[in-house]
Amino acid sequence: MFEQDIGISNAVIDMYSRCGSLIKAREVFNAVSKKNTATWNALIAGYCQHGHYEEALGCFRQMQLEGFRMDEITASCMFKVCGNLRALDEGNAIHLQAVKEGLLEGDVVGTNALIDMYTKCNALEEAQNVFDKLHDRNAVSWNVLIGGYSQKGYANVALELFNQMQAAGCSPDAVTLASVLTSCGSAGALDQGQEIHMHIVKWNLLDTDIVLAGALVDMYAQCGSLQKAQQVFDELPLWNTVSWTVLINGYVQHGHGEKALNCFEKMNQDGLIPDAATLACLLRTCGHLGAAYKGEEIHAEIAKHQFLENDMNVGLALINMYAKCGMLVQAQEFFEKLQVRDVMSWSALLGGYSQVGKDEIVLELFDKMIGEGVVPDSVVFTIILNACSHRGLINEGQALFEMMAKSFHIVPTEAHHTCMLDLFGRSGYLDKAAAMIEKMSYSMSSVMWENFLGACHKWGAWTLGRWAFEHALGLDRKDSAIYAYMHNIYHSASFGQAAAELEFTEGRHIGE
Template sequence: MQGNHHHCWSTQYQLILGRRTDIFQEAASVLVLLKEATEQRELKKGKFLYAEAVNRGLLSTNVFLGSCFINLYAKCGALENAQEVFDELPLQNIVSWNALIAGYAKHGHYTKVLTCFNQMQRAGVLPDAMTFTCLLKACGNLRAVEKGSEVHIEIVKHGHLNTNLVLGNALIDMYAKCGALEKARMIFNELPTQNVVTWTTLIAGYCCHGEGEKALDLFKQMNHEGLPLDAVVLRCILKVCGSIAAVNEGKEVHAEIARKGFLNEDVTLGSALVDMYAKSGELVAAQEVFDELPVHNIVAWTALIAGYARDGQGERAHHCFKEMKCEGLFPNSVTLLCLLKACSNFGAADKGRMMHAEAIRQGFTGEDYIFGNALVDMYAKCGSPLNSYHVFFELHKRTVVAWTSLIAGYGQVGGHVIVFYLFNEMLREGIDPTSVTFLVLLHSCSSLGIMMEAQMYFEIMSKDYGITPSLDHYACMIHIFSQLGEFEKALSLIGKMPLLSNRLIVWSGVLFSCGKWGNLMLGNFAFDISV
């Protein structure tokens, strides 16, 4: 059937092309058919037309036609073909360069975008606004702020910034993605005009870099100026509200969405609402919004499951998972990560094993180190260090998170000798420990009552790895000294603690040990401080 279809349109194309004898008329006919193939992303038709154009010698004199073929191949994702057409052109102008660069940018080949631009400059072809837009997209996604700043200078030099709002928006986006938010705000303020995209881009930048309050203030200013609030900006601000638990502002956005009737039109807005309420701890509201959605997609389910998992309602999270499967939806990696976290939080090893089996069925393997880390952590926290080790052993990439989870798992069940062995193995593999790793080591030293090793770990933590001891590290060390009757060392360490630390916690530990060792004087002193 497909072969018949191919024969049908190829014959039709040949008939159309066969009517023309003049080379310009032939080129015009190819352009019409090529436009249709490009709009429909018909790669086979495009290749047929390209072969016809080459056979008829149309590309030897028509750079614009060649650029259109580059555009077709690029839009269809056939970038090698696009590059071949480009390389075979007798002349490359700004149109052909832009077609190739835009193709690489569209499909995420950002390094190639910069390479093409450098080649274009060496060829003496001057960039235009479209070139700069693609370059800024590449710089933003590569976090190449220095190169982006160079492009910014070129844009100003060519006088584009005051006349091209698309470029202005692209500049804001580039600086925002690179974390240069002050620079992004400066561009925003300097633009002669701003549209919804301008405002949304800066709001999204603040949100992505943890500046939720600034994002919310900017949204309020945007709303005050009467700009239309579309689904994109509303979705973005819901994310902001969820990140800073601004539930009152989130409810106002919810009311605006309901007033505009967006919930029945845009399922992603419904998912964003569920996520906002769930992250704000308003799980009743999250469930109500979810129940009212006309369609439940995987994003909405995952947001609800994550909310219950965060709130310690593991059983409810797993109930949602079962309901989701009944609706014929399969979990993605984020859903499974949330469920594994729920299992970890309430020690549900059986359910954790079910999630592990589900992950295998869905094709998540040891190559996904984030998921692997979560599995190691889940088994460790559920008191199954052997299962944790088996998962750990299968990981293609063993990060410090996985190592620390495994070490903590053995410490939790009293396998303190294995804790020290694994720590040394971790160092041998060139993995630097974290603050949490050292806390696990100190707890194992405390359980075994070994002071010298604890002192060694406490010392190298800051000396060799630059980790500043936290209150938990101090409390653990002071507990070790106190339980062994080394009260002078305990008091000396208390004196070295940061002034703002909550010392009541450590004095409570000293008080308990004073009773054990019969140190009444220090015990009375510790009691007075503790109460």
């Protein structure tokens, strides 16, 4: 049959592909000796439809090697494949080939797929260029470009495109509105979000599109209008995991942790299974609130759905929660169970021990981390340098500070310098602290100068104290704390007259 009628063969491959029986589709494909472009398309489209993008790309390459020319269907499929694989170079080559062969002329579907490919590959300029050259734009054309800008964080551009879409007489659909609501939330454009809300109600879309409903709740939550977010949520005909998650995230984002946990309780009562995003969000809340008992309940929920324990975000959130609640035994136990321990999970555990002053354990864990081949990041070095400061480990702290820049190419931040200045100050190495200050690429903050002045007072270094005082005055002549530190330094050095003059100067400047 496959040898006699290529049309039937292609139809059979297409049938198996659409049904997800890709192995069977491949068997039929392999049995066809005289293939045509449609034969290849049927298999490529099947792989593409079911998310087997690597297989689709391999099939396309083989098609070209065997001398078959692609058509509009092939090009459209391959744009989707390249977009999902973020294969920009390959997609660009297919684009050039399609233009050369005239495949995109009058093909809105293929062109829309091309725009979508470029947005997914973060090539927004190319996406815009293709869009600008498209004469017969439809709602999908606008949607893929608006959605691309929205997803990549260009909220204001997405909102401007939405205005252009309406001016061009193209009616937005639910997909458009969901993308625009996301942009309104990101840009804090509450007024425009409310206008879109009115259109959604007018067109009665909330009853039929749960994705749009979730985007509306999220928009209000992102804009800080939590009462309105809750009101919209309460009026939804159907609640799902996504709509609960955006509401919970909104409460967490704006510091209403207890309300977020109450939402989780109600979500459970509705019989909805939480997803990884919800659980990670709630665990962070428990950590901030110190609500260990609630965190343990959520951990039990994770254990019930075992697949979630393999989610890196949930695992990290669990370690963070236990660490912030001071339950370091539990944090370490869960950490040891992780199949993959990345720098963020190490950072969470190190931070937990640092928080309760277990600096010796922090340093031991750091050595173990390095031994396992995990590359430390800026946060880890802040924790380690802080531990060195608390224990007065001058040599170790200096060595780590130098290693951070030379071996790991991490540019020292204010946090790193603060740790080092604190280490020098605690240990009496004020000349080294002053030398570091002179070499810093940014200005010291008032708090950093105050800490240094405190160290000068402790060690009786009135000359360096005066030097620091003059610099601190340049930041804020009305900062009473720096006068107090300098006053104490003069008194300790038995410079009573200087202290009296300083009191007079302080009164004059603060009274200005």
